Amino acid sequence: MTAASTPGGDTAVTAVTAASGGPAPGTPSAARTAATGAPAGAPTGAPTGAVPDGRWGGSALYGVWITLLGAVGLIFSAVIMVEKIHMMQDSGFVPSCTVNSVIACGDVMASDQASAFGFPNPIIGLVGFPVVITVGMALLAGARFRPWFWWGFTAGLTLAVVFVHWLAYQAVYEIVALCPWCMIVWAVTLPLFVTTLVHVARERRRAAGEEPVRRNALPALVVLVWYLGFAALIIQQFGSDLFASS
Secondary structure (H helix, E strand, C coil): CECCEEECCCEEECCCCCCCCCCCCCCCCHHHHHHHHHCCCCCCCCCCCCCHHHHHHCCHHHHHHHHHHHHHHHHHHHHHHHHHHHHCCCCCCCCCCCCCEEEEEHHCCHHHHHHCCCCCCHHHHHHHHHHHHHHHHHHHHCCCCHHHHHHHHHHHHHHHHHHHHHHHHHHHHHCCCCCHHHHHHHHHHHHHHHHHHHHHHHHHHCEEEEEEEECCCHHHHHHHHHHHHHHHHHHHHHHHHCCCCC
């Protein structure tokens, strides 16, 4: 501790030396420390990991990722819808993705399961994927959403994944035919669900002031195992017929 005298002869308050590193009492730095609880030189504002206004955002990478997946899903939903309309207008129309007796989009599109809710299934994609694209573009523009929005977004993707699994089962074991365009839609829905689930879990931890766990390889591994599981079931069911000529 050292003491210094002012020109008026008054003894100044003692200053804390480098041993403590703190500001002298009565100085602006000390007042700031007392008011904010933060040491001198620390940035003001929300603590590290806190989420302003209770809203959750997203990284640019996540925004780009879901935008691209949403665009792919939308494109192929539109393709399926167009070919479905052609089939309704012309009973002899053969969809572009029909290759042989197994890879036969016509069989799938003509099935009852292709209109599970009384209207063509692609309409669900034509409505749902633009929502995904909009969310991705909004995140790229810096938008942040309330937690209830993210829980609703995740719930929607959860229902989509459940529906995809039902459709996959119906195609492989009931219709006994595959539609490649439909399978592309399935393929983008799975990573959309997994990455969004991970994103929401991280934002939830960040909102609680905790450091989010970053295991980027784990979501990719889950999706890969999912794909391999689908492929194994398809190969087991159809075997060499998958590659037979028409």
